[in-house]
Amino acid sequence: MADKINRVVLAFSGGLDTSVILKWLQQTYGCEVVTFTADLGQGEELGPARHKAQLMGVKPEHIFIDDLREEFVADYVFPMMRANALYEGLYLLGTSIARPLIAKRQIEIAHAVGADAVSHGATGKGNDQVRFELGYYALDPTIRVIAPWREWDLGSRTALIDFAEKNQIPVPTDKRGESPFSTDANLLHTSSEGKVLEDPWTEVPDYVFSRTDDLVAAPDTPEEITIDFSQGDGVAVNGEALSPAALLARLNALGKRHGIGRLDLVENRFVGMKSRGMYETPGGTIYHAAHRAIEQLTLDRGAAHLKDELMPRYAELVYNGFWFSPEREMLQAAIDHSQAKVDGTVRLKLYKGGVHISGRKSPHSLYSERHVTFEDDAGAYDQRDAEGFIKLNALRLRLLGQRDR
Structure with missing residues (x-):
């Protein structure tokens, strides 16, 4: 018997999975479901999500469709881009960086409507379940999280469609076949x-x-x-x-x-x-x-190289769902400080x-053509200074060479 839940905020797209989840939550927990759909610039019409939620008994005042595009880019994408973040040297973290904002808004709505719990449609095999739930718990340590894919026995697309049909949940014709990819x-x-x-x-x-x-x-x-x-x-x-x-x-x-x-x-x-x-x-x-x-x-060279050393750690934190962690915030403070000029x-x-x-x-360029030119630099740089610089840096190598010769 599931623990008693009075009200839950569901991250809701209006698609097959989250529509089934909505009905499953109502049946399994006997609770009121509040839906939240985020417009993050995915390019989809969000009106159908509202219609679907109403059709399934969600009160109009409990259907939230929020345009978060500016907040998404200004407060999540741009800070990440200041770090030049790439996961495993290649991935620009497009999915990863969206999850903390969705989690944040879900918790805000949960507090506003007096919900006991939040729910998402991420599966038990992927990263998103971690990203959502780390965000939830960071922002509200007492919140109850319901992850249907880890609880129910609907283990296939066929099972989802069967459940939808039994519960009068509309399934478009083009969604009935096996999806070639997600x-x-x-x-x-x-x-x-x-x-x-x-x-x-x-x-x-x-x-x-x-x-x-x-x-x-x-x-x-x-x-x-x-x-x-x-x-x-x-x-x-x-x-x-x-x-x-x-x-x-x-x-x-x-x-x-x-x-x-x-x-x-x-x-x-x-x-x-x-x-x-x-x-x-x-x-x-x-x-x-x-x-x-x-x-x-x-x-400056030191700041640039330090940023490059910090970047993989920063990217891994974002990828793994630790956006609201103190270590990510510490790294962000250092990165943002470097961006002043x-x-x-x-x-x-x-x-x-x-x-x-x-x-x-740039008006703040550190590049000096006078110092780097191959032409007469009029005393901007004394090339003879390089000899002592090289000898000091070579000292340990010469000592090693003498010992091991």
């Missing part, structure tokens, strides 16, 4: 996993791609753009000031046209297994390259899947 999308990326993608030797079929045009169809001439940065965050594209979400959307459109941002990755999940997925991150790929380019001018403009050329830096300038 997707997750937001303003930063689209990820595709499972089924046709499970064999890492099999090439990703063309029909999987939704956010990037094929390289063959991409323009045959490069497109040059500029991105302006202020304190480490993008503020304008081609001289036009844009909000964080609008800026990322603009870069997405540019990247899509040029086939930029495809990543075929076999990654190590936090739960222990390897998985293969196709990630499309067009705007994020452009942004990441541009941010590194402006840092090349504005960060990361201002300026980067010029890039986009061409056939590639992002190529063609120029950068």
